[in-house]
Amino acid sequence: MAASQGDEPQQGGPRGPGEARQTVSTRRFRWLRAASDRVPTKWFAGIATGVFLAATAAFGGLATATEAGPVELEAGEEHLNEQLAITVQRAVLIDELSETGVTVEPGQRVLALVVDAENRWTEPLPTRRGYSLSSSIALADRPAEEPGGIARFDDSTWSPWLQPGVPMTAVLAWVVDDDDYADGDELRVVLNDESLYTGSFVTSGQSWDDPRPAAIVTVPIADVGAGADAEPQAEDGGER
Amino acid sequence: MKRWMPGVAGAALVVAAWGLSAVTPSETAAEEPFVVSANIGDRASGRNISVTFTDLRAAEAVTNDGWHADGSWLLVDLEVEALRSEEGTLLSFATLDVGGRSYRASERPPESLFGSQLAIDLPHSGSLAFELPATAFEASRAQSVLRLGLESDPRLDSLIELRFDLADLEVETEAELDPIVWVGR
Amino acid sequence: MTGGKRRGWWRRNAWPLAACAVLLPAVFGIIGWAEWDDYFSGHESRPITAQPNASIDYAGASWGPAEIVELPPPEGYAPPAGSRILEVTVAVDPADDDPIGCLPPTLHEMGGAERQWDERTYELGEGYEPGEWNSCAGSGTEPFAIVVPFVVPDDAVGPFALHIVVAERVPEYLRLPLGP
Incomplete structure (x- = not known):
């Protein structure tokens, strides 16, 4: 937009009635110009860098922040995240456990x-492969292997859903070689935290993904052989 | 051009932009389900599903076909049928929204209408069970929305919707799911 | 800003405008047709229709004739109120040496609400004497018959057609008109 004459009184122009006012305003702001002339603009970059470094230093400097490693937990201690509350109660070695769907x-x-x-979220969560418990709980010495089967402890519902705010005791089963673990071994269980993603464009809805280790639970293994009463006995009509 | 004109024009454009963004439908609007609201006792019909809710029951324990579970349960008794096609027509979507959280019909009872096959114009009667948190029946007001549909992804198909207050229900100590019966009409 | 000037612009751009008038609808038409064709070629959309009480070739086999009868309720089974049981029998002769594979047939109402029913062999319980086959799965290369019962509401009076789909032949499917 073309500047009209009235827009910039400082530019002078033909002397007229505005002249007196102009002089007054120039005088009034002269100190400002004087001050701004003294600002060492060439040092701005240096000063800004200094301020930035000082601020960084207050948070621990430029070195990569050390992420807090996984928390160490014992059996029976609860791990909380935005998605789930998980408490590993015990670990059992057993000949077979078809109730969970493993052969x-x-x-x-x-x-x-x-x-x-x-489930601490607002939507129901499936526990089947790739979801909630299956992707949140792993064995430390086979971290990429999701449980081969999962069932409710009380009525052995396969791959049960976690309703929001409704607690559940679940049995997660991995098929292992019979010399992999022994009675009394300390099993290390990794608990992952997942992030909530909101789908856009072709995907829709929200889902939890990108599991990252957040806690490690140490739990002793009990070998129950063929499994009499001590093992997770899950039968139809079972009660809590 | 008057000096004030650009300012006024600019302000008008800002207001117009705000108004346009206010009336723009959300990104999901084009794929919303078609909601049919229902009342207890009345038949409500969508594209390929028709539902008559017959009763709502709250209980601290439920039984079904030899299975038993404690907890806070909502039982929904209903009759449900297909209207046009039986091919892949299952009652696959059943959710209850209450208190900002969404629950899915429980897969635990061995014989519930959840996931069952529907028949054209010949209703099945039975129950759906929702397992809720222990405190679900303690609130003095609990506006609830129950939605039923045929696809687990409910977009772009009919959803039958029942609104009620969970707090209005009397809590029984134990309740049994209705057996699934092909009642016809 | 006179009418003459404007007509001049239209006239000067007559050819490009004509091209747009043809090409724009053509673009949308072709894209739309391709999408729909893609959709229909993945679904049962092209019926191979037999004459009533006649057989027809489809997917390397001879199908039909097909007949429909109303069945009294089998022992121990109470059909839902307001329903009846229809049983359809289809003779199948796999002409090739290859066994054929098809899904259980579905029953379709011709005209009216065009409703479609799934077969209900298992619904009818122990008292129902099923045919040997309710689909072509595992039926071998010898001639056989598919027998499928349907439970339909009383107001479904036909005429009906039986649809049979051999997965490899989609979008073609077999349509066997039944009875009167």
């Missing part, structure tokens, strides 16, 4: 975790 070949056994879990 064993000769030379294999089942390592089962009994876990208390609660």
Whole structure:
């Protein structure tokens, strides 16, 4: 937009009635110009860098912040995140556990975790492969292997859903070689935190993904052999 | 051009932009389900589903076909049928929204209408069970929305919707899911 | 800003405008047709229709004739109120040496609400004497018959057609008109 004459009185122009006012305003702001002339603008970059570094130093400097490693927990201690509350109760080595949906070949056994879990989110969560408990709980020495089967402890519902705010005791089962673990071993269980993603464009809705280790639970393994009463016995009509 | 004109024009454009953004439908509007609201006792019909809610029951324990579970349960008794096609027509979507949280019909009872096959114009009667947190029946007001549909992804198909207050229900100590019966009409 | 000037612009751009008038609808038409064709070629959309009480070739086999009868309720089974049981029998002759594979047939109402029913062999319980086959799965290369019962509401009076789909032949499917 073309500047009209009236827009910039400082530019002078033909002397007229505005002249007196102009002089007054120039005088009134002269100190400002004088001050701004003295500002060492060439140092701005340096000063800004200094301020930035000082601020960074207050938070621990430019070195990569050390992420807090996974928390160490014992069996029975609860781990909380935005999605789930998880308490690993015990670990059991058993000959077979078809109630959870796993089948064993000769030379294999089942390592089962009994876990208390609660959905802390606002939507129901499936526990099948890739979701909630299956992607949140892993064995430290086979971190990429999701449980082969998962069922409710009380009525052995397969791959049960976690309703918001409704606690559940679940049994997670991994098929292992029979010499992988032994009675009394300290099992290290990794609990992952996941982030909530909101779909856009072709995907829609929200989902939890990107599991990252947040806690490690140490739990002793109990070998119950073929499993009499001590193992996660889950039968129809079972009561808590 | 008058000096004030650009300012006024600019302000008018800002107001117009605000108004436009206010009336623009959300990104999901084009794929919303078609909601049919229902009342207890009345038949409500969508594209390929028709539902008559017959009763709502709250209980601290439920039984079904030899299965038993404690907890806070809402039982929904209903009759449900298909209208046009039986091909892949299952009652796959059943959710209850209450207190900012969403619950899915429980897969635990061995014989519930959740996931069952529907028949054209010949209703099945039975129950759906919702497992809720222990405190679900303690609130003095609990506006609830129950939605039923055929696809687990409910977008762009009919949803039958029942609104009620969970707090209005009397809590029984134990309740049994209705057996699934092909009642016809 | 006179009418003459404006007509001049239209006249000067007559050819490009004509091209736009043809090409724009053509673009949308072709894209739309391609999308719909893509959709229909993945769904049962092209019926191979037999004459009533006649057989027809489809997917390397001979199908039909097909007949429909109303069945009294089998023992121990109470059909839902307001319903009746229809049973359809289809003779199948796999002409090739290859066994054919098809899904259980579905029953379709011709005209009216065009409703479609799934077969209900298992619904009818122990008292129902099922045919040997309710689909072509595992039926081998010898001639056989598919027998499928349907439970339909009383107001479904036909005429009906039986649809049979051999997955490899989609979008073509077999349509066997039944009875009167």
